[in-house]
Amino acid sequence: MMQRRPTSFDIAAIAGVSQPTVSRALSGSPSVSEETRRRVLAAAEQLNYKVDKNASGLRRQHTKTLALLFFEELPEHSEINPFYLSLLGPMVRRCADRGYDLLISFQQLSSDWHVDYEDSRKADGIVLLGYGNYLQYRPKLEKLVERGTHFVRWGSEGDGEIGATVSSDNEQGGFEATTHLLRQGRRRIAFIGTGGAGFPEVQERWRGYCRALRAAGIEPEDRFRVDAAPSECEGRAAVASLISAGIDFDAIFAVSDVAAIGAMHALQQAGLSVPETAVVGFDDIPAASLASPPLTTVTQDPHRAAEALIDTLIQSIESGAAEDQVLPVRLTVRESSVP
């Protein structure tokens, strides 16, 4: 039954050549005559031969595999950030197009992920996705650099030039979202963010928010700022706390769609209508357009982001150097911010 899988020797025997010739023929070496190549290809086709990934990876010193690390402390039953999820399909496709496989994994901040993947030669490089507190994993990033591991990170390039990063133009996104609200006549715009120095993206969005306000002659006030992790529940709580603190706001800019959706729920629960109180989010996850009212948000193109991430990583692997990329964002206006 189930016979042994064919090796390059089997192909060689059928094609009447040596094993090395088979290898060369299949990998497109120019030193193989057309006639020979044809015979080899035919034999390979006939036996359904595929190069053994393990043997090949052992001989060359790479695997043509990338590892995708969701780099966050993921509680047992929590949801993955939907924006990252929307990156997944495009990343897989891009990898395939570039001849790579994609390994996927979640990693606790506490684990030894930084040595596992490259050291065991499972992957040639790593894509890091994480919305956790950056300061917590920065030391591991440094160790990665130290060991010469290739990696690329989705995040913010402004957070200390460590490794290659691909990011959205967060400052501009914050600026456009806020400007849009100002144009709608809003003046008291709450900012729902995430606190601390560990979230550079949020800080950049906050800077854009401030710039827009100042351009309109308004000085940003701290009482309009409240923190919420990217989850429906925290967004809801953030608005509840604003209301109970008696803060008088007429619009909300939340730095994540999930929080924005939670915010809308809290508003509606409090008897406030949207867009009477206008809401703008950030990300443009699928649920944003399904929400009611559909959510105005800063759109990050997941296809573009995914491709930039993969391309940057592959470039780092293959040519040793990679450049940071900042991707443009675009405001998508829906009913949550305009009457």
Next chain:
Amino acid sequence: MMQRRPTSFDIAAIAGVSQPTVSRALSGSPSVSEETRRRVLAAAEQLNYKVDKNASGLRRQHTKTLALLFFEELPEHSEINPFYLSLLGPMVRRCADRGYDLLISFQQLSSDWHVDYEDSRKADGIVLLGYGNYLQYRPKLEKLVERGTHFVRWGSEGDGEIGATVSSDNEQGGFEATTHLLRQGRRRIAFIGTGGAGFPEVQERWRGYCRALRAAGIEPEDRFRVDAAPSECEGRAAVASLISAGIDFDAIFAVSDVAAIGAMHALQQAGLSVPETAVVGFDDIPAASLASPPLTTVTQDPHRAAEALIDTLIQSIESGAAEDQVLPVRLTVRESSVP
């Protein structure tokens, strides 16, 4: 500079033993003395040694890697079924717990996926997820069986006993959803499904729907049935077509949440309120509870499903035999179906 990565020979030298002993010590062979094992482990730790996956995979004849195939004709920019996405995290985690890595891939129906993964020894087995028309890929499934490839499929076990499957109790789900609507006093319940023999899950849900109706003394009518792929847009169109055909319905049971959400939008657009016209979905994707009103739906537990999928596949790989599993479902009542 980046020095050569350590091999088991390096560890052997430090620990003062031979390479085979290192291999045995690390893989937990009982024939290594405690003292020796300690020395080996210490040396490995010191050099940050990790077993080379390629060499190991070549020597043994498996890779301890599973491949996840989103098995569908995925148009360039379409979204992945959110339910599958919610399976992802739990699957990855389960794989890690069982000592496997997970490769992820999308495959066109037309591609040679069925030979690629196992033949090139990238993976020891395959998880197949797909909501495409089953009849289209059935021949490939047969080829997979023929070649002795290990795989498990999310779907319906009733569709022809080919390979191992893990599925929800679709018939029961359809029954409970419909019974719930009947208890709310609904009598004219539209069924939004997906057509043809290629979707056994949908057929099972339809059977549950019929059983519930008949139990209430109602004979199902074809005019209440309309087809829609699992997408917001098609769900919306389905309701529009019901309305424009003048069908008088007072509730909707849609076999996917995304279609159900689209249906709610169409209702609201037509000036009909939900839950005045009650809506029930299937899946319980994250967006279901975020919709407005929050969607009543048949909940499939993604953690349980993911674990069943992985466990079944690993069992098939390691012991050669695997059993189909049917997972229970549970109705989650939210505001879209009750006043």
Next chain:
DNA sequence: GAGCGCTATACATACGTATTCAAGACGCTA
């Protein structure tokens, strides 16, 4: 016609591990 360059192929080997087989050390029994 000897020497040269070029093409196409073969030979030999290395990648790093896991396993089979053999053997050494040791304690125990008769």
Next chain:
DNA sequence: TAGCGTCTTGAATACGTATGTATAGCGCTC
């Protein structure tokens, strides 16, 4: 003390590929 079993280790080897080096064939020049 010879013999035997147990426990632990080492030597040898195979997994399947890719590549550096060598070689054979051939057409060409001077």
